[in-house]
Amino acid sequence: MSKLLNKDFYLSEDVVQIAQSLLNKVVYTNINGQISAGIIVETEAYRAPHDKASHAYNNKKTPRTEVMFREGGIIYMYLCYGIHHMLNVVTGPEEIAHAVLIRAIKPLINQELMAERRKQPNDKFNIGSGPGKLSMALGLNLKNNGDNLQSKKGNIWIEDQGNPLTHDQIIASPRVGIGYAKEYAHHPWRFRVLASKYTSKPHKVSYT
DNA sequence: AAGAGGATGAACT
DNA sequence: GTTCATCCTCTTG
Numbered sequence A: 001m002s003k004l005l006n007k008d009f010y011l012s013e014d015v016v017q018i019a020q021s022l023l024n025k026v027v028y029t030n031i032n033g034q035i036s037a038g039i040i041v042e043t044e045a046y047r048a049p050h051d052k053a054s055h056a057y058n059n060k061k062t063p064r065t066e067v068m069f070r071e072g073g074i075i076y077m078y079l080c081y082g083i084h085h086m087l088n089v090v091t092g093p094e095e096i097a098h099a100v101l102i103r104a105i106k107p108l109i110n111q112e113l114m115a116e117r118r119k120q121p122n123d124k125f126n127i128g129s130g131p132g133k134l135s136m137a138l139g140l141n142l143k144n145n146g147d148n149l150q151s152k153k154g155n156i157w158i159e160d161q162g163n164p165l166t167h168d169q170i171i172a173s174p175r176v177g178i179g180y181a182k183e184y185a186h187h188p189w190r191f192r193v194l195a196s197k198y199t200s201k202p203h204k205v206s207y208t
Numbered sequence B: 001a002a003g004a005g006g007a008t009g010a011a012c013t
Numbered sequence C: 001g002t003t004c005a006t007c008c009t010c011t012t013g
Helices: A007-011 A015-021 A065-069 A111-118 A131-137 A179-186
Strands: A026-031 A034-047 A074-080 A084-091 A098-109 A156-160 A170-173 A190-193
Touching: A007 A015, A007 A084, A015 A034, A015 A084, A015 A098, A026 A098, A034 A111, A034 A131, A065 A074, A065 A084, A074 A131, A084 A131, A098 A111, A098 A131, A111 A131
Parallel strands: none
Antiparallel strands: A026 A034, A026 A156, A034 A098, A034 A190, A074 A084, A084 A098, A170 A190
16 A cells, blocks of 8 residues: 655654654655655754754744745755755745655665666665665656655656555664754754664764 | 755775 | 765855
């Protein structure tokens, strides 16, 4: 059984809860008729306006961050370090700029195509084990910014295929690469599936 | 108009 | 563990 995640799922204001709920969900893309998909095994919650690690901190609205202020159920793509495209799920009602960064997936459908897009050897553990990696594997880039998640006829959507996780199957830890976020740097808003070999590498966390 | 810096990844040693 | 690739976005002037 599989069911498309709907508006109710995305409109919750509890972005930290949504980040956990997204684990074990399946993200599909249809890029020029080519379908690929992976199981989400790692996420991070970004909770504007108070969260300093969010691009929308203090409700800073710019041409880049504008999509995060829209109603939940679409995606926010941005470029990091000039190279890596990052996939985020926009959540919450309009004007609430919450988002969930998808940090790792386990290949599920069309692994061969994903490896080809990655221009790397077909190693299932190295296809989606990082936020930049999975975006490349799924064929996403900045042009997908603002794409709607709520139709299987679109470029990207997310399905619930059962197998929910219990609380003790989820590892919560501080987020990655946001040491500048001061008191928000220590919030345990990074979530991983326990014992999954498909997550990104554990990182040192730096506090300032 | 120019410059700094960033939710990283790969390929080195 | 270190380096560097590489470019958009925001800030400043």
